Amino acid sequence: MAETIKGRGSRQYLPGRFEVTTAEALDDGWAAPAEAESGPDPSRPRTELREETARSIVTRNDSPDVGFSQSVNPYRGCEHGCSYCFARPSHAYLNLSPGLDFETRIFAKTNAPELLRREFARAGYRPSPIALGINTDAYQPAERRLQLTRRLIEVMLECRHPFSLITKNALVERDIDLLQPLAEQRLVQVHFSVTTLDPHLSARLEPRAAAPHARLRAMHRLHEAGIPVGVMFAPAIPWVNDHELEAVLEAARAAGAGSAGYVLLRLPHEVAPLFRDWLQAHLPDRADRVMAAVRQMRGGKDYEAAFGARMRGRGQYADLLAQRFALAHRRFGYADVPPAPLDGSRFVPPRPASPQGQLF
Structure with missing residues (x-):
């Protein structure tokens, strides 16, 4: 049985569902000790950041289970390493493992801001709120250096385009200077995914995400800056963190959250x-x-992937969880402060580049 790997949510290179061949390491005893020690330690895989040039950046959907029709993801793969991440199977399309590869081989769409500006400039484009970082976290560790998410937000601010984002990283505090003027125009909402308040459980479930107290602190600081914040208790896992639903909603409300939601554990592919x-x-x-x-x-x-059931589940446990959430939602006052809808009427398409600069 493989050992756990510090800082990683998975401990194996599970082959993707499209693989036709698999490789298995075998120690035949012939390698000299010096040879074995010269290369990287396979039990401590390092993160590889790869830059890629994307062909498009806006993804559209018509799912009734989510409250957005457009999303933007600047990264593929996520170093947070959440063991339960529903996006892990997407790495199978790259012929990479949804296991360790998903959290150690990260792809950065370095031309994402330029593609977004080009999309906004299309003659037929009609603004609709964009969900930023909905598949993999837009504020994962690579963002600290690359600042792709910050540059995307700069485009949103330039064009006054409405968007929301969800993260489990306190790095979002860095961009308060951009989020604040967006909030003043009802153009942004920020949601924090909080799975547990137990730092020890969090370190095992989502090893490279910000600690729970750091997320709540960031939530409070954004709230103090006038930026609408919300909490997502996700995923709710029976016999693991489900008992914390009320405590998470209460702590987030105290930190300034004005909206709350939850999602049941999803285990696709x-x-x-x-x-x-x-x-x-x-x-x-x-x-x-x-x-x-x-x-x-x-x-x-x-x-179960059916619309209407994949986020909430069916049966007695699912019904009880829904009732508990509804009661906590009312008890902690979330229903008293519904978030204002994002305003798409302020949208201004970006100006096309002109050889005359700003003269015309």
Whole structure:
């Protein structure tokens, strides 16, 4: 059985579902000690950041389960390494592992700001709120150096385009200077994903994300700056963090959150075996109980992808969780401060480049 890897949510290179061949390392005893020590330690994989030139940057959907029709993701893969991340299977399209590759091989779309400006300049473009970083976190560690998300927000501010973002990284505080004027024009909402208030559980579930107290502190600082903030209790995992739903909503409300939501654990494709492996590594005493509860809410399967059920589940446990959320939502006053809708009427297309500069 593979050992856990410090700072990583997965401990294996699970092949993607499109692979036709798999490779397995085998120590035949012939390597000299010096040779074995000369290369990188396979038990401590390093993060590789790769730059790529994207062909498009705005993704559109018509799903009734989400409150947006457009999204922008500046990164593929996520170093936060959340063991439960529903986006892990996307690395299979790159012939990479949804396991360790997803959190160690990060692709940065370095031309994302230019593509977004070009999209806004199209003659037929009609503004609709954009969800920024909805697939993988737009404020993951690489953002500190690359600043792709900051440059995207600069385009939003320049064009007065409405958007929302969700993150589990306190790095979002860096961009208060951009978010504040956007908030004054009702053009932005910031949501924080808070899975648990227990730093020890968080370090195992989402090893390179900001600690829970750091997310709440960032939420408070944005709120103090006049930026609308909300909390997403996600994912709710039976027998792991589900008992914290009320505590998370209460702590976030005290930090200034004006809206709240929750999402049930989702285990599409390769996420299911990866999360089962995580349970065996970190919570073996309750692994079977957790998965039994998951299957009870998913029609006897690890996952159900049907619209209307994939975010909330079905059955008694799912109904009870929904009732608990509704009660906590009212008790802590979220219903008293509904967030103002984002304003798309302020949109100003970017000016096309002119050989005469600003003369005309």
